Amino acid sequence: MTPASPRNQLLYGTLDLLILRTLVYGPAHGHAIAGHIQRVSEDALRIETGSLYPALHRLEARGWIAAQWKTSDKGKRARYYRLTGTGRRQLAVEQSRWQQLSVAVTRVLRPAD
Amino acid sequence: MTPASPRNQLLYGTLDLLILRTLVYGPAHGHAIAGHIQRVSEDALRIETGSLYPALHRLEARGWIAAQWKTSDKGKRARYYRLTGTGRRQLAVEQSRWQQLSVAVTRVLRPAD
DNA sequence: CATATGACGTAGATTGTCTACACCATGAAT
DNA sequence: ATTCATGGTGTAGACAATCTACGTCATATG
Numbered sequence: 568m569t570p571a572s573p574r575n576q577l578l579y580g581t582l583d584l585l586i587l588r589t590l591v592y593g594p595a596h597g598h599a600i601a602g603h604i605q606r607v608s609e610d611a612l613r614i615e616t617g618s619l620y621p622a623l624h625r626l627e628a629r630g631w632i633a634a635q636w637k638t639s640d641k642g643k644r645a646r647y648y649r650l651t652g653t654g655r656r657q658l659a660v661e662q663s664r665w666q667q668l669s670v671a672v673t674r675v676l677r678p679a680d
Numbered sequence: 681m682t683p684a685s686p687r688n689q690l691l692y693g694t695l696d697l698l699i700l701r702t703l704v705y706g707p708a709h710g711h712a713i714a715g716h717i718q719r720v721s722e723d724a725l726r727i728e729t730g731s732l733y734p735a736l737h738r739l740e741a742r743g744w745i746a747a748q749w750k751t752s753d754k755g756k757r758a759r760y761y762r763l764t765g766t767g768r769r770q771l772a773v774e775q776s777r778w779q780q781l782s783v784a785v786t787r788v789l790r791p792a793d
Numbered sequence: 794c795a796t797a798t799g800a801c802g803t804a805g806a807t808t809g810t811c812t813a814c815a816c817c818a819t820g821a822a823t
Numbered sequence: 824a825t826t827c828a829t830g831g832t833g834t835a836g837a838c839a840a841t842c843t844a845c846g847t848c849a850t851a852t853g
Contacts, residue, residue, distance in 0.1 A: 576808075576841055577781055579693045583840095585788050598800055604788055611784035618841050620802055625840090643799050643850060662789065668690055669782060671724035675698050675717055676775065689810055689839075696809095711831055731810050733833055738809090756819060756830050 578612065582622050583631075584661040585612070587654055590632060596645035597623055623648060631657045691725065695735050696744075697778055698725070700763065700771040703745060709758035710736055736761060744770045 578585075589600050600623075601614040623646075626632045631654035639645040650658070691698075702713050713736075714727040736759075739745045744767035752758040763771070 576693065577777070578842095579809085579840060580689065581781070581785055585785070588789055596800075607788050607790075608784040609787065611780055612788070615842060616800090616802080617804095617843065617845095621840080624802095639799075641799060641851080644848090645800060664690070665785065665789070667724055668694070671721040672694055672698070672778065674722065675720050675725070676701055676778070677720075691811095692809065692840085709831075728811060729831090729833080730812065730814095730835095734809080737833095752830075754819080754830060757817090758831060 578614065578618065581665065582614065582618060583626060584658070584665055585614075586622060586626060587631065587650065587658040587661065590648060590650040590654070591658070594635075594647045594649040596637075596639060596647050598645070599639075600648070626654070629657075630654070691727070691731065694778065695727065695731060696739060697771070697774040698727075699735060699739060700744065700767060700774065703761060703763040703767070704771070707748075707760045707762040709750075709752060709760050711758070712752075713761070739767070742770075743767070 585604050586600055589595065589603050592603075595603070597619055601616075601619050604612050604614060623632070623634075627634055627648070630651060632648045633651050634646050634648050637645060637647045698717050699713055702708065702716050705716075708716070710729075710732050714729075714732050717725050717727060736745070736747075740747055740761070743764060745761045746764050747759050747761050750758060750760045
């Protein structure tokens with residue numbers, strides 16, 4: 568019923584980066600990836616399923632991650648993703664892009680003299 | 681002819697913030713705003729006109745900035761924008777939102793133990 | 794056997810940025 | 824005077840990413 572509050576779009580542009588970074592710790596399934604990001608960010612970043620799965624499919628289609636069906640800790644069938652070689656390179660690219668953006672925005676925000 | 685390289689979208693989500701912040705220094709017209717952001721960011725952020733003017737109209741429609749036709753330094757007709765009261769409040773909101781995002785992403789990127 | 798939960802998934806709306814144009818007025822150059 | 828470069832504003836349409844709101848299935852648990 569909430570009319571689609573238009574500003575939960577906090578993640579825009581950073582989601583791929585966050586997923587790739589999370590997979591550095593080893594393979595994980597979607598649910599776990601989202602949970603990890605939410606915990607590590609201390610609840611600041613909450614990834615909706617409608618963002619999560621399209622993102623995973625996107626990254627897989629680009630060859631940055633690869634998937635495999637397995638059984639999760641809790642005994643449920645789950646799709647485990649791992650970082651590929653190109654994925655690792657892409658992570659570096661996105662990390663540096665984020666760094667650039669961060670520095671640039673900070674410069675603009677810097678208080679007046 | 682370049683097939684729309686899909687990754688110049690560096691700005692996504694930050695443009696409003698950057699514009700509002702720039703207007704703290706006083707009224708300015710679109711061209712000048714874009715130029716200021718580009719200079720202060722040391723060329724990292726380049727705002728295309730197709731992003732700039734829609735953004736300005738958007739901010740004006742929301743009442744965060746107000747406009748007035750004047751004559752520029754170079755004697756050309758230009759639309760000067762100034763920050764409104766609500767605009768100033770919105771700037772604070774967006775600035776804190778950026779801060780939050782920045783901290784959260786940094787936490788996720790933090791190297792493994 | 795029923796139910797909660799874990800996990801995956803998609804459709805459609807919304808939004809913001811980009812590319813690629815077009816337009817107009819003024820100042821400068823010839 | 825006329826041409827041209829420059830400064831400045833603007834829009835249309837493409838595209839991509841996220842969100843909300845659903846739906847589905849299988850397993851574990853009571």
